[in-house]
Amino acid sequence: MLHIEHDKTNTASFNMQGKCPFGGDRIGGVEGTPPTLADWYPNRLKVELLHQNGPQANPLGEDFDYAAAFNKIDLEALKQEIKSFLTTSVDWWPSDYGNYGPQMIRMAWHSAGTYRIADGRGGAGEALQRFAPIDSWWDNGNTDKSRRLIWPIKQKYGSALSWADLIVLTGNCALEIMGFPTYGFAGGRQDAWEADNSTYWGPEVIHDLRTAEAPDKMVNRDKRWRGQNGDADYDLENPLAASHQALIYVNPEGPYANGDPLGSARDIRTTFTRMAMNNEETVALIAGGHAFGKSHGMVPSKEIGMPPEIAPMEQMGLGWHNPRGNGNAENTMTNGIEGSWTPNPTQWDNDYLTNLFKFEWEQTKSPAGALQWTPVDKNAPKTPDAHILGQMNALMMMTTDIALKEDPEYRKVCEKFLGDFDAFTQAFSKAWYKLTHRDMGPRERYIGPEKRNENDLLWQDPIPLADYMPIDAADVAALKKDIMGLGLSVSDLVFTAFSAAVTHRHSDKRGGANGGRLALAPQKDWAVNRRTVPVVAALRTLQEKFNGAAAGGKKVSLADLIVLGGCAALEKAAADAGVPTDVPFTPGRRDTTQELTDIEMFNWLKPVADGFRNYLDKGFKDIAQGVAPEQMFLDKAQLLSLTAPEWVALTGGLRALNANHDNSPYGIFTDRVGVLTNDFFTVLTSPDFEWKKADPAGMTFTLEPRTAGQKSYAATRADLVFGSNSQLRAVAEVYAGQDGHPRFVKAFVKAWHKVMMLDRYDVKA
Template identity: 90%
Template sequence: MLNISHDKTNTKTFEMPGKCPFGGDRIGGVESTPPALSDWYPNRLKVELLHQNGPQANPLGEDFNYAEAFNTIDLEALKQEIKGFLTSSVEWWPSDYGNYGPQMIRMAWHSAGTYRIADGRGGAGEAMQRFAPIESWWDNGNVDKSRRLLWPIKQKYGSALSWADLIVLTGNCALEIMGFPTYGFAGGRQDAWEADNATYWGPEVVHDLSKAEAPDKMVNRDKRWRGQNGDADYDLENPLAASHQALIYVNPEGPYANGDPLGSARDIRTTFTRMAMNDEETVALIAGGHAFGKSHGMVPATEIGMPPEIAPMELMGLGWHNPKGSGNAENTMTNGIEGSWTPNPTQWDNDYLTNLFKFEWKQTKSPAGALQWTPVDENAPKTPDAHIPGQMNALMMMTTDIALKLDPEYRKVCEKFLNDFDAFTQAFSKAWYKLTHRDMGPRERYLGPEKRNEDDLLWQDPIPVADYAIIDAADVAALKQQIMGLGISPSDLVFTAFSAAVTHRHSDKRGGANGGRLALAPQKDWAVNRRTVPVIEALRTVQEKFNGQAAGGKQVSLADLIVLGGCAALEKAAADAGTPTEVPFTPGRRDTTQELTDIEMFTWLKPVADGFRNYLDAGFNEMAQGVAPEEMFLDKAHLLSLTAPEWTALVGGLRAMNANHDGSKHGVFTDREGVLTNDFFTVLTSTDLEWKKADAQGLTLTLNDRKTGETRFTATRADLVFGSNSHLRAVAEVYAGSDGHKRFVKAFVKAWDKVMMLDRYDVKA
């Protein structure tokens, strides 16, 4: 059986959702849940995470081309259909104010708002809002209704329109029908087809899933913060961005619902910075988003049903059943706070900031018992009820809104926007575009007539378009000879090429060799890249010579030369090992500039640990926060979208070439360094050798002869994991076999080319 709960029910109608009806689950008279593999072996490295969301899960098939399908859509006609729907209402989930726009803005925002800069995970790119755990987070209450309302449109356009694109586009349409000028929209997001079991969303465990627990119930359970709010060392665990478990950003009632605006401001700044937003963008997003719609808090959280993932089957994937009245409209419960920020919640205006600063606000509570704020002045403007004709209600602010008024830096931005509505409009427009497109990567991936290609937005990591002819096969052959004639060791060439490419993150499509940023700050100054500096200086001489002499307007970029150098070195190494091999090389990479490189944002790509190059940061023990180096290594392999065989082959080849960051001999299990042998695997799986810790933590180890005790080799945990982990060892044994050498070389070259091409969105879909 699948690993599901074995708590029994006493009825054949299966009234308890998520329960297994089968017996035999009592141990000593106590109900028990069968332990999962992770319960038996909590420290086991979960290599299987590399194989999630594979082609077997995709119902569209490997030959489906989403870009081609999307480009068949008449985008303007699609937008008109969406806008027509937005101003309608259905009985099973009526629209507030006769306009679904505000709730669709929330849906799009929450889809994109999971993005975090530390590892590039989250965001709207794969519509992960449809799956656990995100779909069932408290902060996504009733977002399931928004997506279900959109199903007729999704059904009509089928596979030509992904959920990921539809969600963002609907948010844009919602803004536009309420008078807001959006900055643009790009399609190109492709849906995932299964839940994400790999992303770390925090250390907390919600023990009672039978209730939709509100954020204020997370006191003493939330473990993601270090220190106490107000302390100098108060900080959020990396790579997390949300301030509390099951939230998109921060608790709207303040930290742990304590109603503290300044504490809330600190949480806001931490989380929005982790989500790649500066202070101005943060204020623009909050103030802009709160210009529309309302918050819902008419029923206590304890009376609301379970989230979608464990709701009763008959609800068909909809959660948070509300038992009060109709369960919606004027009885709606979402985050517990009740009311609107402005007198006209379906019109773009500056009333949010005007009201926030014009009036004094006092704490009160919603009908659901949540902390919120209302104007002290009883003559303050009212806001119409979303469903009851003629009823007027008091305005509402959240603790997070009051935070913008009291925090000195946020207040400056607010006052700027108060005095210049056009500047506010432009700032929100650009911030919304960034929010909803941040994880899409290079503009080559953008589709549709509304994509913005004319602006070099720094957060898009722009690379100038080539205004020259690209090198051809003859040029490549000549350049290889020149590079190999420089006197640079094959090891250094391989290390430099891999260092350029390994920064890539499949999560948000950032990093990689394209752009030549290895030669620019901050990457050129990272300790892990010091070995590349003299190589890049030498390659520049080849570039200058070729570009000065080439005919026909041809030019070669430094980015291409860096990769080509690694490929040429590997061809020599393979030939020296008796397995002559052509290493693929695709020219066309371009060089960017220092001015087009956001140093602060690229600093997030700096590794704390990089097992590929056997690197640990000098402050690893403090920064790792208890995470083992091999776990970080697995995470990096996942960010490179590698399979377990690809990961294993790459490391074996890099060790054969000695691509360690400092040239050390850790993991270089050969006396033929620089030759593409499978010695790494034959030594790793040898039964004549034994390993011993070389330091108290076991970060480095020695390999000793069992008979003589002689130390043969040294290694790190990033080396030994391929022999100690059962999944990885099974692969390593294939490459170590008597027939494994040629298979290893073929696998390594294929994996190498994959990594070199990960960021080449200019030549692939």
């Protein structure tokens, strides 16, 4: 209930403080707000996170075909409109140097730069820069102005052009008008319609409690770094990528604004590696990006207003109000550092690296008080002021720039680019393309005339096109019989198919069964996949036999056979349970090669915990750092884009079929292993058993019957969560009911097919 009380001290404002009807005056985690469910029960499993960004939030409707709409756009005409706008200026937010290009490069970069390789979250794919918390991070200061400036273009093209695509395309156009040859552009990013309330951006909490009387009242506790600075185990918490809370990459003034270039280099390497960039790509991006534009730091941060999410209503979604002058142009404040890196900030050239290495640099302070660097040589080139005609200013470098010069490995790359400008141009072009497209997934998702189709981009996880005819319905039926005649168990076939598919991540569209990478390094060598090795070997023999005998140029891929084996086994398991069911199967998966598989990048998909297969890495305790297995299980369910009912049904079916990675008895609450029963749910919800800890930490449990003579069972946290969590238990009770078995089988098969098809972008938008 919202209590609105007129503020007697100011007739122009309202005091909107909610009151809990039964909590008295107790407040939650932020001063002046009522306690939330998270405040009352901070460790509860937030199952509702599976249902974010649902169709109810989408004003375009579920039937809207974005690819079809985008493909009707004249891309060249659209780009010309963007480029014409970029060289204009409006009074409410004037362009630097008469060119919005550098500002738009920053917008696109920061939209894409949230991507992280550990869980595939972040990136430009859904234009989450429009929503909290990203829209109000300090590092995104004034990106709200950039998006508002290009709103007329978005308004003109409407739903045919997503914000996500427009942001990246505007960045590309900005580079092109300043003489830089971009590597390409692909559309296909579809917008989110609500804030991301599930991604873990770090353990810190920032309370912005500033008022006119207390302008510096902010609380920021940085807790993401583990160990002590300088120690061998000093590292950034996984899956985080940014070095500090509310940043995209690193603090430009150095770690904690300490001005230490080598410490900054360490942060840069950690951060860019977590964002899937190697040393050469890192230098190319930093040096390339800093060839353009300037940094803004004319006003102390304590004078700047609230970020967009909590700015006054009359600012209409714009934040960081600046009280100096008109609040923009020569008075602009963004990150606190002031100045440009080059004499010609709107032209692609190599002056950034030339100046960085030609001159010695000394520390100084910006007008806002931020630490930065200026040339010791007062005869060094100057840079024109962005707004005051005729005024020339000293060049500027950030601590992160000096880091590239002082770090030995980064210095080698810089020297290479200094000696070969064409190589630098090519490296930045490809790194920018990777940065802005990394989270889009397979090339089948790319649309538009400027997309690139080369197989040399390993970060796209390429799968060669098929040079043969796919199998048809008659082949599928025959192959099912052949698979079931191999002597493999239902459990092993189901486990192998699921192991191939469960690597998929909806976040960045990586992983999945397509490509047959379960048979390649590194996946074939993961401990969680050991059980799949003999199954894959048997299926490969069948593949060779079929492909050698098939007529009409038809072949079957190993990827298809792995999934088909699971489907055939499921049909037997359902029939044996008395609920005959046709399990859908769509052929057409293709096999890739070891050469087209980036082992280092795919190792990021290796699970630390996989509740579906009841797996915990042997180093789980140290890696998880206090995160419970069921929390990681929820995270994996979300990465598979499952709903709560799908999660429950899928797990219950996998337990009935014993899809545990090591054939362990945990969660196998049945005497009919390999039969698709609902026994997991009937035992889980039964009051005739008592659960007891089997170890002091509460990682495993035993189920003891209350009546002597009945069987006892073993379980993990990934099993009991479906009985202990109220929302998951409510679903489990449906499947455990007298009428629940057929409903469960139907739900399981539907969820199974969904997971098998998650990566089939060759047959879906």
